[in-house]
Amino acid sequence: MTATTTAAAPAPPRGAAPPEPRRRVRPARAVLQIFLAVTALAWLFPIVWALVNSFRDYEFTAQHGYLSFGGFTLENYRRAWVEGELPGYFVNSLIITVPSVLLILFLSSCAAFVLTHYSRRFNLVMLAVFLAANLLPVQALLVPLFRMANAVPLPYWISESGAVYDSHIGVVLVHTAFQMGFCTFVLSNFMKALPPSLIEAARVDGASVFQQYWRVVLPLCRPSLAALATLLVTWIYNDLFWALALLSSGDKLPITTALQNLQSSFFVDYNLLSAGSVLIALPTLIVFFVLQRHFVAGLTLGASKG
Amino acid sequence: MVPSTPSPPHAAEPGGAPPRSAPRRSRTALRNGRADRITLALMIGVPTLLVVGLVWLPAAATIVFSFTRWDGIGGLDTLEWVGTQNYTDAFTLYPPFWPALRNNLIWLVFLFLVPTLLGMFLAVLLDRELRGGRIYQSVFYMPVVLSLGLVGFIWQLIYSQDQGLLNTFLGATTGAEPVDWFGDPDINLYAVLVAAAWRHTGYIMLLYLAGLKAVDPSLREAAAIDGAGPVRTFTSVVFPALRPINLVVLVVTVIDALRAFDIVWIINRGRNGLELISALVTANVIGEASRVGFGSALAVIMLAFSLVFILIYVSTLLRGADR
Numbered sequence: 020m021t022a023t024t025t026a027a028a029p030a031p032p033r034g035a036a037p038p039e040p041r042r043r044v045r046p047a048r049a050v051l052q053i054f055l056a057v058t059a060l061a062w063l064f065p066i067v068w069a070l071v072n073s074f075r076d077y078e079f080t081a082q083h084g085y086l087s088f089g090g091f092t093l094e095n096y097r098r099a100w101v102e103g104e105l106p107g108y109f110v111n112s113l114i115i116t117v118p119s120v121l122l123i124l125f126l127s128s129c130a131a132f133v134l135t136h137y138s139r140r141f142n143l144v145m146l147a148v149f150l151a152a153n154l155l156p157v158q159a160l161l162v163p164l165f166r167m168a169n170a171v172p173l174p175y176w177i178s179e180s181g182a183v184y185d186s187h188i189g190v191v192l193v194h195t196a197f198q199m200g201f202c203t204f205v206l207s208n209f210m211k212a213l214p215p216s217l218i219e220a221a222r223v224d225g226a227s228v229f230q231q232y233w234r235v236v237l238p239l240c241r242p243s244l245a246a247l248a249t250l251l252v253t254w255i256y257n258d259l260f261w262a263l264a265l266l267s268s269g270d271k272l273p274i275t276t277a278l279q280n281l282q283s284s285f286f287v288d289y290n291l292l293s294a295g296s297v298l299i300a301l302p303t304l305i306v307f308f309v310l311q312r313h314f315v316a317g318l319t320l321g322a323s324k325g
Numbered sequence: 326m327v328p329s330t331p332s333p334p335h336a337a338e339p340g341g342a343p344p345r346s347a348p349r350r351s352r353t354a355l356r357n358g359r360a361d362r363i364t365l366a367l368m369i370g371v372p373t374l375l376v377v378g379l380v381w382l383p384a385a386a387t388i389v390f391s392f393t394r395w396d397g398i399g400g401l402d403t404l405e406w407v408g409t410q411n412y413t414d415a416f417t418l419y420p421p422f423w424p425a426l427r428n429n430l431i432w433l434v435f436l437f438l439v440p441t442l443l444g445m446f447l448a449v450l451l452d453r454e455l456r457g458g459r460i461y462q463s464v465f466y467m468p469v470v471l472s473l474g475l476v477g478f479i480w481q482l483i484y485s486q487d488q489g490l491l492n493t494f495l496g497a498t499t500g501a502e503p504v505d506w507f508g509d510p511d512i513n514l515y516a517v518l519v520a521a522a523w524r525h526t527g528y529i530m531l532l533y534l535a536g537l538k539a540v541d542p543s544l545r546e547a548a549a550i551d552g553a554g555p556v557r558t559f560t561s562v563v564f565p566a567l568r569p570i571n572l573v574v575l576v577v578t579v580i581d582a583l584r585a586f587d588i589v590w591i592i593n594r595g596r597n598g599l600e601l602i603s604a605l606v607t608a609n610v611i612g613e614a615s616r617v618g619f620g621s622a623l624a625v626i627m628l629a630f631s632l633v634f635i636l637i638y639v640s641t642l643l644r645g646a647d648r
Contacts, residue, residue: 051450052455054450055447055450055451055455055461058447058465059460059461059464059465062464062465062467062468062523062527063464063467065468065479065480065482065483065523066467066468066479068482068483068490069479069482072482080488081488084493085488085490085493086490086493086494086497126371126372126375127372129368129369129371129372130368130369130372130373132368133365133368133369134369137365138369143643145369145373146643147639147640147643148373148376148377148381149372149376150639150642150643151635151636151639152376152380152381154576154580154631154634154635154638154639155380155384155628155631155632155635156580156583156584156603156624156627156628156631157584157586158586158602158603158606158607158610158623158624158627159383159384159387159606159624159625159627159628160379160380160383160384160387161387161606161607161610161611161620161624162383162386162387162390162397162610162617162620162621162624163382163383163384163386163387163390164379164383165397165610165611166397167383192375192379193379195375196375196376196378196379196380197379197380199372199375199376200376200380203372204642227360227361227364228361228364228365228368229364229368232368253470256472257471257472257473257474257475258472259472259474259586259587259590259591260586260587260607263590263607263611264607264611275472275474275475278474278475278478278591279591287481287485289481289482289485289488292478292481292482293479293482295478296475296478296479299475300470300471300475300479303470303471303472304467304470304471306470307467307470311463314470315466315531318469318528318531318532319531319532319534319535
């Protein structure tokens with residue numbers, strides 16, 4: 020990881036003398052390059068440090084200190100995986116994240132479609148209601164949602180608690196309601212930019228409203244949907260608050276709560292904790308590296324307008 | 326705000342936004358009449374119901390609860406109205422309140438001073454076509470995909486008192502006594518803020534990169550012809566053109582500073598120097614004391630702060646969207 024970055028960085032990170040310039044390089048530019056390279060290394064450092072130590076034996080580092088070299092092992096990963104019971108947590112995160120993301124994209128694209136193409140009158144007020152909802156502090160919703168989740172019964176074959184509380188359904192619904200606002204706003208901006216003639220043509224051909232949405236508009240929204248999906252996956256996967264608030268049994272909790280288990284002993288094995296951190300970060304890092312273009316597009320979607 | 330379409334005669338409802346507004350028919354008649362209208366109603370009705378029912382109603386209920394005393398266990402009939410008592414208690418009797426407010430404020434100021442300025446600076450540097458620019462960008466915003474809680478864990482390896490890198494390094498070079506970076510109430514807030522800034526900077530950089538791409542290049546050329554240096558060009562030409570993105574950054578930063586929660590909760594449940602309003606609300610509501618009314622009052626204080634900025638943000642964005 021470090022190797023590739025330094026190789027690509029044109030200036031040596033601590034270079035006293037800049038490399039022999041082929042073209043004439045202005046000194047200001049060289050200073051900036053060095054500044055960037057040093058900052059980038061500093062930025063990578065915490066992750067690299069966790070990565071390196073996750074492969075080191077605790078006994079070894081306890082004896083020789085962390086500034087030593089050696090004691091490499093895969094044991095931490097095995098222990099984090101088995102003792103931290105990570106597979107179960109990962110499955111729970113999957114059960115929460117995938118339905119939430121699909122539901123959010125479906126419902127918010129429906130809402131955006133109606134608001135852009137059929138409801139001129141309440142368009143702005145509704146968008147405001149949707150968008151502002153996404154920015155409220157979650158703590159302000161905690162008590163009522165907690166009570167509602169406890170009060171609404173679910174059959175036992177769906178939820179062992181007999182209520183929405185402590186079931187994945189509750190968490191999925193709350194995520195859906197909370198994140199839908201932002202997505203509706205972004206998608207309605209996107210849909211507004213589509214040529215109206217497309218829908219007119221579909222209408223003339225006798226397509227029903229749902230066919231106009233599903234066959235004509237939705238396929239055209241694919242880039243926005245992809246960008247939003249990557250964002251939503253990281254946001255929902257990373258959520259800790261609603262998991263703590265709406266779930267209680269250990270076998271229901273998502274991966275964000277798993278690290279605390281690895282820590283709750285008398286002494287903390289930081290190498291084990293590193294391995295756990297790396298494993299938990301892995302899915303979002305993979306999403307980030309594979310879908311980087313979509314991720315960046317998504318983060319700036321809401322911002323580019325206005 | 327009001328669109329130019331004349332309202333149909335039967336739509337003489339009063340203004341404001343009735344939450345379950347029936348979708349209007351557009352001027353084009355719907356082909357399949359009734360079926361289409363039901364589809365439309367469902368397509369907008371279900372999402373609206375979710376947003377109103379699971380976000381706005383609970384927010385309203387929190388405001389109501391904030392004027393009551395309630396243990397949160399008994400039914401709603403055990404509610405006891407206490408007027409503004411909870412607010413008075415928060416401001417005068419509750420010891421962690423002022424530290425929390427102060428910490429939230431420090432959080433906000435710090436986010437503005439360090440990650441925002443650094444992120445803007447990095448964006449300006451990376452906006453020019455530099456060699457390796459893409460790689461730098463990826464490096465800086467990689468922490469953005471990690472949860473703030475995980476950021477806390479990753480930084481514990483650096484901050485830990487007995488085994489952390491920072492103390493090991495300081496001890497080896499200066500022989501300093503080990504510092505409990507996350508535990509000492511005088512410094513732990515700043516230690517946490519460094520970790521939070523590590524994550525926030527990339528986000529800000531990304532927003533400004535998008536903003537800079539949208540700045541008309543001819544502005545810069547004109548400034549260059551007029552003989553302005555790079556610094557002058559930025560301060561008097563580019564920065565004013567970034568106004569929309571500055572607003573987004575302002576709001577994002579304020580909201581993030583208010584919402585900060587995961588990292589302090591994971592470190593010590595937001596106590597001992599790491600008090601934040603968000604953590605106090607959570608501790609009061611799901612903690613053992615379960616003081617729902619009081620916790621709600623704290624939540625309403627958060628809500629009030631954020632609503633100011635949300636209103637500015639939403640109205641600006643929608644004015645843009647209206648065009």
